[in-house]
Amino acid sequence: MEGRRKVELKKLYYLDHFFEMLNFVVAHNGNLLEPRHLEFIDRFHELEQEEQCLFVRLANRKGNVFRLDRINYEEIPDLPQTIERLKEKSLFREPNPQDCKELLKALSRADLVNLIKDLSREPAKVSGFIKEQLVELTDHHFEF
Numbered sequence: 386m387e388g389r390r391k392v393e394l395k396k397l398y399y400l401d402h403f404f405e406m407l408n409f410v411v412a413h414n415g416n417l418l419e420p421r422h423l424e425f426i427d428r429f430h431e432l433e434q435e436e437q438c439l440f441v442r443l444a445n446r447k448g449n450v451f452r453l454d455r456i457n458y459e460e461i462p463d464l465p466q467t468i469e470r471l472k473e474k475s476l477f478r479e480p481n482p483q484d485c486k487e488l489l490k491a492l493s494r495a496d497l498v499n500l501i502k503d504l505s506r507e508p509a510k511v512s513g514f515i516k517e518q519l520v521e522l523t524d525h526h527f528e529f
Contacts, residue, residue, distance in 0.1 A: 396460060400434075403441045428474070435460070435467045440476060450480055450487040489520045497523060 395401065407426055411418070429437065439461050443451055453464065461467055471477040480488055489497065497519040501509045504527045511519060 397434075397438065399445065400438055400441055403437075428476075432474070432476075433470070435463070436471055436474075436476075439464070439467050440471065448487055448490060450484055450491050452491050486520065486524050489523050494519060501527075 407429070411423075411426065415423075429440070432440065438458065442458055442461075443456075453468075456464060458464075468477055472479070492500070494516040497516065498511055501511055501519065501523055504523075511522065514522070
């Protein structure tokens with residue numbers, strides 16, 4: 386088998402694809418969209434490119450809560466400022482108490498073990514627990 390040719394993706398390929406998807410949905414199913422959906426599409430088009438990039442990047446990630454120390458995209462040089470602008474436009478928000486489980490899932494296994502140790506009155510025996518078990522234990526047994 387001959388060597389496979391490496392495909393070079395455009396720098397903002399994901400943003401191009403998102404716009405393609407939006408245009409397709411509006412063109413072929415626009416009559417099914419509610420006013421709030423059309424309003425979102427209009428608002429998205431009005432965002433600065435860095436804001437669009439961050440929104441799409443995070444929309445494609447798993448979960449609803451993200452650790453800032455794990456977000457690093459070359460095309461978004463001022464991450465804190467971009468996040469603030471998206472919060473001002475009500476497209477991002479700070480986590481709230483209902484997000485507790487999502488916040489716990491965003492932690493590493495080691496972070497969860499340390500959190501349990503810090504919050505426990507007695508030494509917790511969690512060395513054999515997998516991350517999902519640690520999330521459940523923390524979510525059900527500790528008040529935040």
